Structure formats: structure tokens, C-alpha cells
Amino acid sequence: MGRPTTLLQQRPVYVIGIGMHPYQFPSETPYPQLGLRAVREALVDAGLAWPQVQSAFVGTAALGMAAGRVMLRHLGSTGLEVAQVENASASGSTAFRLACLQVASGERDVVLAVGVDKFGDGRRAVLKDGLPPLSPTANVPLVKFALLARRAMREGGLHIEDLAAVAVKNHGNAARNPYAQFRKPRTIEQVLNSPRIAGDLTAMQCCPRGEGAAAAIVVSEQAMRELGLDRSRAVRVLSSVASSEELVDDAPALVELVRKSAAQALDQAGIGPRELDIVELHDAFTIEELLYSEAIGVCEAGEGPAFLARGGSQIGGQCAVNPSGGLIGMGHPLGPTGIGQVAEITRQLRGEAGDRQHPGARLALAHMIGLGSVAVAHVLSRG
Incomplete structure (x- = not known):
């Protein structure tokens, strides 16, 4: 029996744009300023305009509810899908995975994954599970x-x-x-x-620990062709x-x-x-x-x-x-x-x-x- 075929093999997905806000020690900088710098850099790197992005997955562990929509509306309210992802240290990785799978499924062709955080006051759920710790x-x-x-x-x-x-x-x-x-x-x-x-x-x-932001835009083959994106700088997600x-x-x-x-x-x-x-x-x-x-x-x-x-x-x-x-x-x-x-x-x-x-x-x-x-x-x- 051969290796099962995955969505990413059936419909290739490519990283076409990346951007970052440098990681730094905690500051008074508002988190939208951190995140939007990374997103804007990724858009320029990809050669895309904001309205061409169809959905966004936002990875964050310490900001609170609705952080993604609050941040992204400063780029313009385009009606795109926004989902917030929390998975501890793997929050950004999970947001990127969901972005890739959405493109691989054929539901979207241009998807943003962005991670942003400040040193927050969030308490870990393990401290609220009602069980006394061993030590x-x-x-x-x-x-x-x-x-x-x-x-x-x-x-x-x-x-x-x-x-x-x-x-x-x-x-x-x-x-x-x-x-x-x-x-x-x-x-x-x-x-x-x-x-x-x-x-x-x-x-x-x-x-x-500190603060910062990172963004990656993933696209389908169809989006690269129709939007005239630079294939020579595309990196495939295998x-x-x-x-x-x-x-x-x-x-x-x-x-x-x-x-x-x-x-x-x-x-x-x-x-x-x-x-x-x-x-x-x-x-x-x-x-x-x-x-x-x-x-x-x-x-x-x-x-x-x-x-x-x-x-x-x-x-x-x-x-x-x-x-x-x-x-x-x-x-x-x-x-x-x-x-x-x-x-x-x-x-x-x-x-x-x-x-x-x-x-x-x-x-x-x-x-x-x-x-x-x-x-x-x-x-x-x-x-």
C-alpha cells in the first residue's frame, strides 16, 4: 500500500510573501503596529494588494479576544474571513498550517498567516483545571x-x-x-x-520573552498565474x-x-x-x-x-x-x-x-x- 496522497500534494501551496517586525523586549508599542508592519512587508514582498487577500489566520497567545479583526481593519475592511488561533508556542505554526490547508482544499487562493504578541497577562489553562499540582x-x-x-x-x-x-x-x-x-x-x-x-x-x-510579529502569505498555482506573481521566489509547502x-x-x-x-x-x-x-x-x-x-x-x-x-x-x-x-x-x-x-x-x-x-x-x-x-x-x- 503506497503513501496516502495529501491535500498539499493534490493542490500545491506556495509561500509567496513574508514579513516581520523585529522581536524585541516589551515596550509601549501597540500590538497592531507590530502586526501591521509584518503584514505590509509580506504584501510588498509578494507583490499583492490587501484586497487580494481572501482570508487571514492570526496566531496569538496573550492578546485576548478578537485581536485579528481589531488589527487588520486598519488595512481596510474588505470582508475577508478572519480566524484567531491560540496553541501556546505553536500558535503561529498552527495558523500557518490552517492557511496552507485552506489553499490546498481549494476554498481560497490567497491566504495570510500572521502571528503577533506582546508580553501579556494570560494565565495558562493548566492553572485553572481544578487539579492540585504535584509540586x-x-x-x-x-x-x-x-x-x-x-x-x-x-x-x-x-x-x-x-x-x-x-x-x-x-x-x-x-x-x-x-x-x-x-x-x-x-x-x-x-x-x-x-x-x-x-x-x-x-x-x-x-x-x-518579548513582543514582535511575523507574516506569511500562501497562494495556489492558480493565484500565481492569474495575479502574475513572481514564481522564481515562491517556496513550496510539501x-x-x-x-x-x-x-x-x-x-x-x-x-x-x-x-x-x-x-x-x-x-x-x-x-x-x-x-x-x-x-x-x-x-x-x-x-x-x-x-x-x-x-x-x-x-x-x-x-x-x-x-x-x-x-x-x-x-x-x-x-x-x-x-x-x-x-x-x-x-x-x-x-x-x-x-x-x-x-x-x-x-x-x-x-x-x-x-x-x-x-x-x-x-x-x-x-x-x-x-x-x-x-x-x-x-x-x-x-
């Missing part, structure tokens, strides 16, 4: 990943310098990214000597998958979630992990990049630190992991993060990433997880 820190992600790091150090031979090396790489990439929140390269010593936050994780090994955590006995559940969701996305795209040139993944804490690189399959199990040490995950290496700077360097404003990954990948596949360009980039994976835990993954290809 005061049971639902704190930082503690969860600090424990995961300690387990890897105890059982897998991981060293504290291996964790710091992830932060050095990603801060170095972010220093070359004009949209990044952190713009300074860092050394191993600086990372290790920054304030300890939990367990072996120091401040520079943890992503910052696959899109979403899933949630399962109970497993022999591995950390979150790592297994990444492994399965990435494998499903790659299988739908018809490629293997070693064919990937770019991976943008959820590195809210340094331990994640090491474990997820192995889980995705860009290196062997247990080889994450060695893969990084020999330059395999550097720009210009075997597979550039987080060339944007990742969540650690570029920032993690929640709502925009997943679409920001797509924007970085689109630049890389177009060959427009400037001095952080990965040579010959052809295939890429964008992978995000969110509280709950959920995973959303996309495979994209050049032209």
Missing part, C-alpha cells in the same frame, strides 16, 4: 527542561559545555539577523557565567502535520513527540532527514536543540553534542539548525514564533539570507512544540 513547579517548563538536561547528563554523557555550545551557536546566528531580539555573539564562558536559572541552565541558555503528546515508557514523551511528528512530516514530503539543509526548531532551552536534532534524525541518537562540535549544525555545515538564532537568540514572543521560522526558511531557500545564508539550501523543516504538549511541523522546498 509548585510541576507545570513550569523551565523546571521540566532543567530536569531533562540533568537526566541527559546523568545517562547520556552530556556535559554542561555541550549545553552552552548551543547558546553560543544560536546567539552567533542571531547577531547576523536584523529581526532578532539578541544581537550579540557570546562565548562559552559568557554563557556559563550568566546567572543560573534552574539546574544547569543559565540565563543565556533560556529564550527571552507537507504539514500536527499532533499531541502520547504516553511512552522508554523515552521522554516530548522527545518522542518531536520524533514522531518530524517523521510524519518528512514521510509526507517523501524525503529523509539527512536530505534537510535547514531545520528551525523549538530551542526555548539549550537541551532541546541537542535532543531534537537527534529525534528529527539530522544526526544519530546520542550524537547531538558531537554533531554541533564538528560544525554539522552550523551555517555551512551538514544541516544548519536554527540559522535565525532560534528561540534563544532570535526570541520567542509566542504567537509569531512559528511563522518567524517559516520566514527564515523562505529567505534561506530563496538565497536571500545575507551573511547567514546556508549554501545551496533546498529543503527545510520548521518544527514547533507548544504547551500541552502539541507539535506542528512543515517541510518546505525551493521553488
